[in-house]
Amino acid sequence: MKLVIGNKNYSSWSLRPWLLIAQNDLPFEEVRIPLDLADTKEKILQYSAAGKVPVLVDGDVTVWDSLAICEYVSEQHLEGRGWPADTAARAEARAISAEMHSGFPAIRGQMPMNCRATGRKVPMTPELEKDIARVDRLWSDCRARFSAGGPWLFGEFSIADCMFAPVTSRFATYGVSLSDLAREYQQQVLNSKAMREWVEQGRQETEVVEADEAGA
Template identity: 45%
Template structure:
């Protein structure tokens, strides 16, 4: 049995699953996947076998169960401090945690107006007024992180951090629905999409044989 098993849902649309998966894959933390297909009559029962909340992702570390995406990322940061999943500088680390937490708890209209769907053809889709305000907030937050602490690399804090993992599904949404993006937003989106871990996730999503979600959802 592997030391780590990460239980996830469908790669095409399970945005929360993507976050710890891309972090572990990018940081080269070996793990096995435990897959639960979502949107079926058996989903609830299958989730109950692995998740105390009935949701994914869930990390099983030698029988220790960690649920909630940010908790998983914090746990990995504690286990592997050399991976620098949070920035070393205390100011950068505070901003990274604030940005990650804001993503975890907010941006509902962006998430609902632009659902993650890796089958959907790219094309601009306007958001409602609140969604547009949230979109602007995301871009301003990315810009602040990059301008203050991102000079050493292409990610929000230079090197890849938990904040990038938290925003990875939002990156897919900007790429799918955002149309022509501001140059700095486009550069960050492209940097995340170019990660081998992200390309691998996309490739596996494309192989999923199930009909959900449809390309127009």
């Protein structure tokens, strides 16, 4: 497999499938294309007509979009283990992953992922407060109802954890206060080996995307 990603410091969409592959120790080649440069689009178009990262190339198969890549990897390389085995838990995991995929516009817009930054503060709008409260509730509810004592949202690591991993980084960057269960989950993600590797490599990058340097 070849996974085409953007900057590790900024690219939340790239992190999601990368984390699924890395956490499961699957062999793959990483192709990093820095974002927001004059030749960024041209380089990405060599892999996908969508012109966006991430892109997965697996033999003759090309998959774009983070969630679609995660689904493909789960089916083709993990025997479906990307999702919980229990029917109810699997349905919940898919639902919250889809909600993350298409929702939370205030978090996306006002709190861009920035692994290098710490202690940033942004205005706390009502829309942002609502998004944060919803994430906190989802994390807490899933841990309480489905984890069965395991450290991840559904006990074992799943695609749902990948979908929310960038949010754990965002909340760390901007100092978001969370409930006890949600904070424990955030630390579980941030302290995992694969996530620490991604963050450390992101911090070593030198490119700056001004649009993602939010807060002060």
